Every structure is written in C-alpha cells, then in structure tokens.
Amino acid sequence: MALFQIAEPGESAAPHEHKLAIGIDLGTTNSLVATVRSGISICLSDEQGRPLLPSVVRYHADNSTEVGYDAQTKQAIDPRNTIVSVKRFMGRGLKDIAHVESMPYDFIEAPGMVKVNTIAGIKSPVEVSAEILKSLKQRAETALAGDLVGAVITVPAYFDDAQRQATKDAARLAGLNVLRLLNEPTAAAIAYGLDNGAEGVYAVYDLGGGTFDISILKLTKGVFEVMSTGGDSALGGDDFDHRIFCWVIEQAKLQPLSPEDGRLLMMRCREAKEFLTNNPEAPLTARLSTGEMVDLKLDVTTFAGIAQTLISKTLQPVKKALRDAGLRAEDIKGVVMVGGATRMPQVQKAVGDFFRQEPLTNLDPDKVVALGAATQANLLVGNKTGKDDWLLLDVIPLSLGLETMGGLTEKVIPRNSTIPTARAQEFTTFKDGQTAMAIHVVQGERELVSDCRSLARFELRGIPPMVAGAARIRVTFQVDADGLLSVAAREQTTGVESSVTVKPSYGLSDDEIAGMLKDSMEHAKDDAMSRALKEAQVEAQRMIEATEAALKEDPHLLNEAETAKIVATIAKLRATMAGDNRRLINIAMDDLGFETQAFAHRRMDQSIKKVLSGRNVDDIKMGEDA
Amino acid sequence: MDIRADHFSLFGLSPGFRLDLSDLDSRYRDIQAQVHPDRFANAGDAERRLSMQWATHANEAYQTLKRPLERAKYLLHLAGHDVQAESNTAMPADFLMEQMEWREAVMEARSGGDHHELERLHNRLRGDINARYEELGELFDQGEHALATDRVRRLMFLEKLLYEIDDALASLEE
Numbered sequence: 106m107a108l109f110q111i112a113e114p115g116e117s118a119a120p121h122e123h124k125l126a127i128g129i130d131l132g133t134t135n136s137l138v139a140t141v142r143s144g145i146s147i148c149l150s151d152e153q154g155r156p157l158l159p160s161v162v163r164y165h166a167d168n169s170t171e172v173g174y175d176a177q178t179k180q181a182i183d184p185r186n187t188i189v190s191v192k193r194f195m196g197r198g199l200k201d202i203a204h205v206e207s208m209p210y211d212f213i214e215a216p217g218m219v220k221v222n223t224i225a226g227i228k229s230p231v232e233v234s235a236e237i238l239k240s241l242k243q244r245a246e247t248a249l250a251g252d253l254v255g256a257v258i259t260v261p262a263y264f265d266d267a268q269r270q271a272t273k274d275a276a277r278l279a280g281l282n283v284l285r286l287l288n289e290p291t292a293a294a295i296a297y298g299l300d301n302g303a304e305g306v307y308a309v310y311d312l313g314g315g316t317f318d319i320s321i322l323k324l325t326k327g328v329f330e331v332m333s334t335g336g337d338s339a340l341g342g343d344d345f346d347h348r349i350f351c352w353v354i355e356q357a358k359l360q361p362l363s364p365e366d367g368r369l370l371m372m373r374c375r376e377a378k379e380f381l382t383n384n385p386e387a388p389l390t391a392r393l394s395t396g397e398m399v400d401l402k403l404d405v406t407t408f409a410g411i412a413q414t415l416i417s418k419t420l421q422p423v424k425k426a427l428r429d430a431g432l433r434a435e436d437i438k439g440v441v442m443v444g445g446a447t448r449m450p451q452v453q454k455a456v457g458d459f460f461r462q463e464p465l466t467n468l469d470p471d472k473v474v475a476l477g478a479a480t481q482a483n484l485l486v487g488n489k490t491g492k493d494d495w496l497l498l499d500v501i502p503l504s505l506g507l508e509t510m511g512g513l514t515e516k517v518i519p520r521n522s523t524i525p526t527a528r529a530q531e532f533t534t535f536k537d538g539q540t541a542m543a544i545h546v547v548q549g550e551r552e553l554v555s556d557c558r559s560l561a562r563f564e565l566r567g568i569p570p571m572v573a574g575a576a577r578i579r580v581t582f583q584v585d586a587d588g589l590l591s592v593a594a595r596e597q598t599t600g601v602e603s604s605v606t607v608k609p610s611y612g613l614s615d616d617e618i619a620g621m622l623k624d625s626m627e628h629a630k631d632d633a634m635s636r637a638l639k640e641a642q643v644e645a646q647r648m649i650e651a652t653e654a655a656l657k658e659d660p661h662l663l664n665e666a667e668t669a670k671i672v673a674t675i676a677k678l679r680a681t682m683a684g685d686n687r688r689l690i691n692i693a694m695d696d697l698g699f700e701t702q703a704f705a706h707r708r709m710d711q712s713i714k715k716v717l718s719g720r721n722v723d724d725i726k727m728g729e730d731a
Numbered sequence: 732m733d734i735r736a737d738h739f740s741l742f743g744l745s746p747g748f749r750l751d752l753s754d755l756d757s758r759y760r761d762i763q764a765q766v767h768p769d770r771f772a773n774a775g776d777a778e779r780r781l782s783m784q785w786a787t788h789a790n791e792a793y794q795t796l797k798r799p800l801e802r803a804k805y806l807l808h809l810a811g812h813d814v815q816a817e818s819n820t821a822m823p824a825d826f827l828m829e830q831m832e833w834r835e836a837v838m839e840a841r842s843g844g845d846h847h848e849l850e851r852l853h854n855r856l857r858g859d860i861n862a863r864y865e866e867l868g869e870l871f872d873q874g875e876h877a878l879a880t881d882r883v884r885r886l887m888f889l890e891k892l893l894y895e896i897d898d899a900l901a902s903l904e905e
Contacts, residue, residue, distance in 0.1 A: 124773075255773065284772045328760050428901055485772035496764050523794075525768060525787045585783055586768035651775045698776050705777040709785060712765040716758075717743040 124254040124486040128478025133192040134314030138241040139479035146476040163187040164225035172240040181369040184209035194230040196267030209364030238279035255284040257482040261316040262288035263336030286587040290320035292477030293443040305438035312446040315341040321430040333429035335422035342446035349374040508545035538570040662707040738792035748871035841899040
C-alpha cells in the first residue's frame with residue numbers, strides 16, 4: 106500500500122462515480138465547509154469569497170434567520186436574539202455555562218440542555234447549530250451543484266456524550282447524512298499527516314474559540330492512532346476576550362452595562378486581542394449608549410499577564426494526556442497548532458517552551474480541521490483511487506461508569522479506550538423479591554457521581570421475583586465509532602429475559618426532531634412530509650447501491666437462489682421508491698436488510714480470512730514484553 | 732471466522748504468553764483495516780452493525796493480548812483456571828508483609844511530596860514486575876498453570892501498586 110498520497114489532479118475517481126461528500130468544522134466562533142476536488146481538499150467560500158462563516162445566528166419575529174457575517178454585525182444592536190458561541194451551550198445545563206451573567210440571552214433551564222428564549226420563540230442550541238449547518242450545507246450544494254451523499258462533522262475531542270449527541274442531532278435537523286463525528290485534533294492530524302508524510306508521535310494542540318483539546322497521536326504507515334486525548338470543553342479564545350473585558354471594566358471603572366454595550370465592548374476586546382498578534386499595543390475604544398467613552402490602550406505585557414493563567418490552564422491537560430500515553434514531552438516529534446487562538450504569540454511560546462521545540466504552524470489554524478474532515482469524508486464515501494488509503498483509530502475522551510452504592514462511580518469503560526468498544530457488567534438484586542432496578546450512567550473521571558456528568562437514568566423492570574442476589578442483570582455499554590454511547594440492560598434468568606436499549610435522556614427523540622423539522626419547514630415554505638419522503642428515497646438509493654456493489658464484488662458468496670432473492674428484493678425496493686409512500690419504502694428497506702444479513706456475514710468473514718491468510722499462523726517470533 | 736473464537740485466533744496466532752508486540756500491532760491494524768466502521772460508513776445497515784461488532788471485538792482482543800497481565804489472565808481462563816482475586820484472596824504472609832512495606836513507603840513518599848523517592852520506587856517495582864513476567868513466561872512454557880495462576884495473582888497486586896505510585900507522581904505534578 107502506498108499511503109500518504111493524495112491523488113494527483115485528474116487521477117481521482119471518474120466524475121460520474123465521484124460521490125459528493127463534505128467536511129464541516131462546526132466551530133464556536135467560526136464554521137467552515139470543505140470538500141475534496143480533483144484529489145485536493147479545499148474550503149468552500151461564500152459568494153464574496155469568504156471561507157469562514159461566523160457561528161452567529163440572529164432570529165427575527167417571523168422565525169426567519171440571518172446566519173454568519175450578517176448576524177455578526179447585528180450582535181450589538183440585537184444581542185438578545187443574536188446567538189453567538191452557541192457551541193458552548195450544546196449538551197449543557199445552565200449551571201454548566203460560565204459567565205452566564207455577562208451574556209445577553211434569556212436562558213431557560215430545560216432538562217438536560219439549556220434553551221434560549223428569542224423573538225422567534227424558544228430555541229434549543231441544537232436548533233441554533235442546525236441553522237449554521239444548513240447554511241454551510243446550502244453553500245456546498247451550490248458550489249458542488251448536486252446532492253450530498255454525506256458529511257463528516259467535527260467535534261472537540263474532549264466533548265462528552267451529551268455534547269456529541271447534540272451535535273449529531275443538529276446535523277440531522279439540518280438534513281445532513283452524518284458519515285462520522287470526527288474529533289477536531291484528529292481531523293487536523295489527517296490534514297497535516299497526509300500533507301507532510303509524517304511518521305512518529307505528534308501532539309495536536311487545538312485551542313479554538315471555546316474549547317481546548319490536546320491529542321497525542323502515533324502516525325505510522327497509513328494509520329492514525331490516537332494514544333490519548335485531554336482538554337477542557339469550556340476554555341478557548343472567548344475566555345481571553347472575557348478576561349480583557351474584565352480588565353476594561355476595572356480600568357474604566359464602568360457601571361454594569363446594557364446587553365448592547367456589553368456585546369459592543371466584547372467585540373472591541375476581541376479586536377484588540379487579534380491586533381496584539383502583530384503589534385505591541387492595541388487601541389481599545391468604544392462609545393457606550395450612556396454617552397460614556399472607553400478609550401484605553403492594551404499593551405502586550407499587560408495582555409501577557411492577563412493571558413498567563415488561561416494558557417497555563419491548557420498545560421494541565423497536556424501533561425495528563427502525555428502521562429496517559431506513557432510518554433514525556435521529549436518523545437513528541439512535532440506539535441501541530443490548530444485553532445485561531447493559537448495565533449497568539451503567548452500561546453505559541455508557552456507550548457514551544459513546554460515541548461522544547463518550535464510548534465508547527467505551516468497549516469492555516471482556522472482551516473486545517475475542515476480540510477481534514479473533508480479528506481476523511483471523501484474516504485468514507487468511497488472516493489478513493491486505491492492508493493490513497495488510511496485507517497483512523499480514535500479514543501473515547503472520558504471514562505464511562507455507573508452509579509453504585511453511596512453515590513460512587515464505578516468505571517466501566519476507561520478514558521482513552523479505542524473505539525468502537527463495548528463492556529458488559531453483571532449486577533444482581535439486593536432485596537428479596539426485587540422486581541426493578543435503577544441504573545444511572547455517568548461520564549467523567551471523578552469518584553463521586555455528583556462530580557460526573559449524568560448521561561442517562563433508566564429503570565429495568567420485570568425482573569422475576571427471586572431471593573436477593575439470584576437475578577443476573579447484564580448491562581452492556583457500547584460506544585460506536587462516533588464516540589456515542591448506547592446502553593442495553595438484559596435480565597437473564599430461568600428463561601425470562603427482558604431488555605431495553607437506552608438513548609441518553611438529553612438526546613432528541615425522533616418525534617422531537619420531526620416536530621422541529623416541521624416548525625422550520627413552515628417557514629421555509631417546504632413540506633416536512635416531502636422532505637421525510639426524500640430522505641427515505643435517498644437512504645433507499647444508498648442501500649441499493651451498496652448492495653449492488655457487494656453483489657458485483659462477491660457473487661461467489663451466494664448461491665443462485667440467494668442471489669435471485671436479493672435481486673428481487675432490490676427490484677421491489679426500487680419500485681416502491683418510485684412511489685410516495687414513505688412507510689412502504691421503509692418496509693422494503695427492512696426486507697432488503699433482512700435478505701442481505703447472511704451475505705454481510707460472509708463478506709466480513711471473507712475479508713478477515715483474507716488478512717489472516719496473508720500470514721503464517723505459526724509465524725510467532727519470540728519478543729520481549731512489558 | 733467466528734466472532735466467539737478466542738482472541739489469539741482472531742489475529743492468526745497460536746495461544747501463548749510470549750508474544751512479539753510489534754507483530755501483534757501489525758496484525759491488529761490489518762484486521763481493523765478490514766472491519767473498522769470507517770470501511771462501512773456508506774454500507775447497508777447489516778454490514779454497518781457487523782462492522783461495529785467486529786471492530787469492537789478486535790479492540791477488546793488487542794487490549795487483552797497487548798498487556799502481559801491481561802494476556803496471562805486470559806490464557807489461564809482459556810486453560811480453565813480462575814484468577815478472580817475476590818474468590819480466592821489467601822496470599823502467603825510474607826508476600827502480604829512485603830506489600831504492606833511497599834505501601835507504607837509509597838504513602839510516606841506521597842505525603843512528604845518526595846518526587847524523587849516515588850520515581851525510585853517506580854523503577855524498582857517496574858524491574859521487579861518485569862522479572863516476574865520473565866518467570867511467568869517460563870511457567871507457561873512448562874504448562875505449569877496452577878503455579879502461573881498464583882504468580883498472576885501476585886502480579887495483580889504489584890500492578891495495582893505501580894498504578895498507585897504513578898497516581899501519586901501525577902498528583903505531585905499537579
């Protein structure tokens with residue numbers, strides 16, 4: 106395998122076979138969309154040639170929205186209805202959010218995730234994020250002139266299950282087929298590694314607008330293996346703005362500000378921070394609505410003092426990630442800098458001092474995540490020429506566990522486990538005749554349940570009455586390749602078995618998604634029904650294509666009767682698809698899924714055997730251990 | 732290939748304690764390259780589900796075989812020996828004595844913030860553990876499973892102790 110090669114222009118898959126796939130960096134401050142064109146990953150720009158889309162959404166009374174630069178310029182005029190940095194609210198309750206007091210929003214505490222009351226009604230962060238994603242989707246569809254097969258959406262590596270689930274829900278709401286949730290530092294490593302033919306252990310230091318990630322990756326011939334990851338999902342460039350803001354309030358001895366003035370001043374603080382990247386001193390002026398004039402100068406030394414605490418806060422997770430990987434700073438071959446906030450010279454210096462080497466800044470820190478995501482999306486939809494191929498092995502950032510007696514956590518899956526992963530644990534009843542059992546799933550590293558994030562609570566009912574300790578309840582945690590958890594509990598005794606599959610409580614149900622879709626459709630003058638039908642048709646088409654490709658590839662794995670049966674089921678699905686009955690399409694898809702199960706097993710079996718047969722079973726060399 | 736087959740045969744290896752780790756790495760990667768969900772992102776539901784099961788299984792098998800203590804426990808499990816500490820906690824008095832001395836030394840170094848001493852304890856214990864794995868390899872070679880079970884149980888104590896030393900070192904750094 107010749108890996109680490111991106112196809113030369115003209116060498117990529119033929120245009121009619123090329124599936125349209127995109128990578129989206131859904132950032133706190135800015136978002137981007139990228140795609141692979143003629144073998145090269147590029148960011149797609151808006152009509153005015155701007156690749157960034159500020160992650161800002163403004164709601165109007167008629168439920169219409171402005172997204173991006175237009176919304177950004179209105180934030181000081183209409184702060185209540187103009188949501189910035191919504192990523193900080195994803196999968197978060199009100200108490201989890203820092204600096205709520207300085208935010209202009211009308212927050213509503215809702216179970217699992219906070220909501221915002223706007224002029225257009227109550228909006229969840231999922232809906233706000235979906236507006237940003239829709240805008241990027243539209244940009245991509247216009248630029249690529251076709252229907253998208255799917256998208257890779259990036260998330261901070263340190264996002265927990267609630268935050269990941271919220272992101273995936275937002276993508277669904279935006280009508281995107283999510284190929285994968287990809288960790289931002291890993292996406293950056295793909296972009297960097299493929300471009301530089303890198304081998305060895307690298308650290309990716311990713312300081313975005315609102316999140317900080319550190320990932321330690323081992324890059325070997327065609328494999329990106331995450332060894333450990335760490336971070337702080339509530340620390341980013343925004344916090345530096347906020348510190349400057351506090352400094353201004355103190356220096357200018359300002360009274361509490363109106364939301365409008367607060368936003369205005371915060372924008373000025375950000376500008377000053379950015380100006381200091383290339384200048385020794387930044388002017389900081391603003392005329393407030395009270396007529397008061399703020400007129401200050403922020404010099405580099407003062408700013409370095411302000412930034413110091415925040416920067417050293419990032420180094421704690423760096424140390425922890427190194428420790429988890431069993432490495433020292435000197436084992437790191439290169440440090441890749443990602444995220445706009447790494448432009449600050451103070452950050453670069455601190456990171457350089459820590460690793461005792463110059464950090465790598467040759468890729469645009471704003472674009473590198475989107476570019477990597479697009480590269481991965483292109484691989485996932487199967488647009489490869491055969492020679493550009495790689496494997497990505499990522500990890501879960503935080504331990505998963507269960508609440509046990511006394512409010513303590515029992516870890517079931519430790520942090521930094523390679524995904525997908527599963528673990529089963531057996532429990533028993535502690536009272537005679539007990540017929541139900543409460544199960545509480547948490548995520549985090551702390552010993553006390555109250556210090557961890559509560560992911561789901563559910564009750565397993567219908568346990569047959571038995572003496573204490575006789576029941577066998579098996580709880581299985583499965584973390585998929587998106588880092589998302591599902592929990593199944595099964596009570597298995599004398600023939601009685603009951604099981605439940607749990608979706609964490611903060612995730613949206615299909616009904617809720619449908620409801621939100623309907624709301625947004627009313628405004629878009631589209632029809633939710635027709636959209637759902639379209640989605641089913643696209644899914645059916647995808648399924649037919651996948652099955653036909655498999656039939657072409659491995660006809661020898663089926664006998665004539667089986668092939669005929671599958672072909673007939675495909676034909677039936679195709680016929681149903683042409684109609685407008687979504688329910689019938691879904692049934693036909695289920696049928697095809699059923700008919701191809703054995704075939705799928707045989708194909709998997711064949712591919713594993715192929716790997717093994719390439720090796721001699723007894724080719725075991727004696728080696729050292731531990 | 733049966734998903735219920737043992738971890739060694741998944742990687743085309745015959746069961747044994749001695750293992751070339753870099754060879755295991757490359758076998759693991761070859762398997763993942765075939766079964767990983769990224770290979771099936773655009774496939775049908777049945778294949779996607781299977782892929783997740785296989786990739787999960789490959790990860791579990793790899794994690795078990797990669798770590799010598801887990802590998803030894805797994806081998807003993809295959810040979811029908813139970814190493815479950817909770818069901819059989821009687822250990823020789825001299826071993827337990829030694830454990831207590833170790834623990835006292837670690838606690839003292841930890842409370843005194845003695846980074847250097849903790850490093851020293853770590854290195855000493857690491858050396859001791861490695862020598863024990865050497866011995867364990869010989870016991871497995873000779874098919875001495877009962878004796879190996881006893882040695883594995885001791886190693887479980889020692890690995891836990893090593894973890895505590897590392898944890899103490901980590902908390903000093905923070």
